[in-house]
Amino acid sequence: MGKLYVVPTPIGNLEDMTLRAIRVLKEVDVILAEDTRTTSVLLRHYEISKKLWAYHKFNEHKAVESLVNQLQTGQDMALVSDAGTPSISDPGFLLVRACVESGVEVECLPGPTALIPAIVNSGFPSDKFCFEGFLPQKKGRQKRLQELALEERTLVMYESPFRLVKLLQEIAEYFGTERQVTVSRELTKFFEETLRGTASELVEQLKDRTIKGEIVVVIRGKE
Numbered sequence: 001m002g003k004l005y006v007v008p009t010p011i012g013n014l015e016d017m018t019l020r021a022i023r024v025l026k027e028v029d030v031i032l033a034e035d036t037r038t039t040s041v042l043l044r045h046y047e048i049s050k051k052l053w054a055y056h057k058f059n060e061h062k063a064v065e066s067l068v069n070q071l072q073t074g075q076d077m078a079l080v081s082d083a084g085t086p087s088i089s090d091p092g093f094l095l096v097r098a099c100v101e102s103g104v105e106v107e108c109l110p111g112p113t114a115l116i117p118a119i120v121n122s123g124f125p126s127d128k129f130c131f132e133g134f135l136p137q138k139k140g141r142q143k144r145l146q147e148l149a150l151e152e153r154t155l156v157m158y159e160s161p162f163r164l165v166k167l168l169q170e171i172a173e174y175f176g177t178e179r180q181v182t183v184s185r186e187l188t189k190f191f192e193e194t195l196r197g198t199a200s201e202l203v204e205q206l207k208d209r210t211i212k213g214e215i216v217v218v219i220r221g222k223e
Contacts, residue, residue, distance in 0.1 A: 002071040004099050005078040008085040008111025012189035016112050022046050028076040038082045060091050064098045071104045085113045089133045089158050115156045118184040118216035121194045129154040145174040155219040161211040172199035180220040186213035
């Protein structure tokens with residue numbers, strides 16, 4: 001019986017790769033990558049030469065059964081995403097669940113994920129928090145915002161840079177104009193930035209800017 005390793009990869013700075021993650025990627029038979037081109041850059045940097053198979057949101061439903069079968073024949077595989085920890089707002093959940101149900105051992109390595117540095121940087125209470133991931137783009141979005149406005153724990157969300165201003169406008173509308181928010185972008189990279197203020201203040205700061213990079217929005221809980 002083979003084993004599935006879930007391997008976090010750096011969210012920006014390649015120095016955040018752990019020694020254990022490098023060793024595992026060198027030892028497995030196959031690496032499952034969300035984007036083989038992105039992962040190839042990482043592997044070349046650490047002089048890792050392994051089979052790379054594409055595993056992403058467009059093929060994961062079809063691929064799961066075949067991958068589990070190959071794991072059961074004795075192949076060890078590592079699952080990586082473009083950045084961060086697989087299954088956290090990235091492909092991975094379906095394969096991990098199928099492995100658990102089929103008796104294939106799964107081992108998840110600790111490592112980078114954008115939500116933790118963002119919530120610590122925010123200065124908001126971090127002993128308890130609610131990770132929301134990406135909000136629904138259309139159906140159910142308004143209802144979910146109304147529910148989250150009542151949440152007393154610190155809230156963490158991911159958002160596309162193209163929809164960030166819209167999200168901040170919605171936070172001001174549903175959570176109130178004085179609710180404190182931080183926006184972290186390009187975490188661990190050269191242009192890392194965390195902006196702080198009310199949602200309305202951040203809209204004014206960002207509405208005329210071209211925003212790039214991965215975005216993490218942290219919202220102080222309702223008092």
